[in-house]
Amino acid sequence: MNHTYMCPSCRAKTRFNVIDQVVTPVMWNNDEGDYEETERQELFHMAYNGPDKRIQCGSCGLVEDEIRFLKMAQNNAK
Ligand SMILES: [Zn+2]
Numbered sequence: 610m611n612h613t614y615m616c617p618s619c620r621a622k623t624r625f626n627v628i629d630q631v632v633t634p635v636m637w638n639n640d641e642g643d644y645e646e647t648e649r650q651e652l653f654h655m656a657y658n659g660p661d662k663r664i665q666c667g668s669c670g671l672v673e674d675e676i677r678f679l680k681m682a683q684n685n686a687k
Pocket of ligand 1: 616617618619620621666667668669670671
């Protein structure tokens with residue numbers, strides 16, 4: 610199992626920030642004039658289906674989905 614990362618931009622392999630995505634569904638409340646958290650998923654409210662993690666390169670600061678860093682490392686492992 611290879612979990613090596615490589616930055617797609619600067620090709621660094623050493624320093625990264627792993628960003629765990631925390632999803633908070635919110636909905637506009639007209640009375641409050643602000644967004645408020647919804648307890649449950651509303652009927653027409655699409656559930657978040659993006660990636661769990663994003664990665665920031667600790668060298669150049671690029672933020673991308675984890676898969677891009679994994680693929681980059683795989684493609685350069687030969
Ligand atoms: Zn980088």
